Amino acid sequence: MQVQVLGAHNLESRDSRYVSLLIDDVLAIEAAALTSSLTFLAQQKLKAVLLTHQHYDHIKDIPALGMNFLLHENTIEICSTRPVYEAVAAHLLNDELYPNFMERPPEKPTIRFRVLAPNRAEQIAGYTVLAVPVNHAVPAVGYQVTSADGKAVFYSSDTGPGLADCWQQVSPDLLVIEVTAPDRYEEFAHRSGHLTPGLLGQELESFRKLKGYLPQVVTVHMNPVEEKDIADEIAAVARSLNITIHLGYEGMKIHL
Numbered sequence: 001m002q003v004q005v006l007g008a009h010n011l012e013s014r015d016s017r018y019v020s021l022l023i024d025d026v027l028a029i030e031a032a033a034l035t036s037s038l039t040f041l042a043q044q045k046l047k048a049v050l051l052t053h054q055h056y057d058h059i060k061d062i063p064a065l066g067m068n069f070l071l072h073e074n075t076i077e078i079c080s081t082r083p084v085y086e087a088v089a090a091h092l093l094n095d096e097l098y099p100n101f102m103e104r105p106p107e108k109p110t111i112r113f114r115v116l117a118p119n120r121a122e123q124i125a126g127y128t129v130l131a132v133p134v135n136h137a138v139p140a141v142g143y144q145v146t147s148a149d150g151k152a153v154f155y156s157s158d159t160g161p162g163l164a165d166c167w168q169q170v171s172p173d174l175l176v177i178e179v180t181a182p183d184r185y186e187e188f189a190h191r192s193g194h195l196t197p198g199l200l201g202q203e204l205e206s207f208r209k210l211k212g213y214l215p216q217v218v219t220v221h222m223n224p225v226e227e228k229d230i231a232d233e234i235a236a237v238a239r240s241l242n243i244t245i246h247l248g249y250e251g252m253k254i255h256l
C-alpha cells in the first residue's frame with residue numbers, strides 16, 4: 001500500500017493545500033486537494049473518494065471532480081455518512097450552485113454516492129473500509145483502510161480529544177492524524193474539536209496503553225502560519241514518547 005499526502009494543511013495557497021490522501025492511485029480520502037494535485041489522467045484512475053465530514057476544507061473539489069468525470073464520460077463513487085450526503089445534496093450538488101452529478105446524466109449518473117454506516121466494515125475499491133466516529137464540531141468519522149495484503153492506515157479526520165473508543169476499533173500500521181494548532185490554542189482545540197501537539201501526545205499514550213504498540217505517525221491539517229511552533233512542540237512530544245512523529249507535507253509518500 002502506498003499512501004500519498006496530497007494536502008497537509010488547513011489553509012490553502014500556492015504552497016499549501018487542504019488535507020487529502022491518495023491510496024495506491026485509486027482511493028482518495030477527502031476531496032479538497034484532488035483536482036489541484038492530480039492530472040486529469042490521475043483523476044480518472046480514482047475509483048472512490050471517502051469523505052469524513054461536511055466542512056468546506058474537506059469537500060471543496062466535489063463539484064470540480066464531478067464536472068471532470070462528466071466530461072470524461074466516467075463515473076466515480078463518493079462514500080460518506082448520511083449527514084455528509086445530506087449536506088452535499090442540499091448545498092453543493094443542488095442544481096443551483098452546480099449541476100447535481102448524482103442524477104446527471106440520467107442514464108448513468110457521474111457520481112454514485114454511497115452512504116456508509118459507522119462501525120461497519122465495507123468493501124470499497126478493493127479495500128476494507130471502516131468508518132469510526134470521532135469528536136468534531138459536526139458529525140465526523142475517521143477511516144481505517146485495509147488492503148488485501150493486510151496493511152492498514154487510519155486517518156483521524158478533524159477530531160478533538162477523546163479517541164479511546166475509536167482506538168478500540170482500529171489497528172493501523174500508519175496513523176495519519178490531525179494537529180491543527182500549537183499548544184497555546186488548547187482551549188480553542190477543545191471547543192472546536194481539534195488537536196494540539198500536547199493533546200496528540202495524550203491520545204498516543206492512550207493508544208499505546210490500549211493496544212500495546214504505536215503505529216507510524218504522520219500529522220496533517222496543520223495551520224501553516226503556526227507550523228514552526230507546531231513542529232517544535234510535536235518534536236517534544238515525540239521525544240517524551242520515545243517515538244518518531246513526521247509532519248505531513250504536500251507530495252509525501254509513505255509505503256506500507
Ligand SMILES: [Zn+2]
Nearest residue numbers: 053055136158
Ligand atoms: Zn472540520
Ligand SMILES: [Zn+2]
Nearest residue numbers: 010055057158
Ligand atoms: Zn478541516
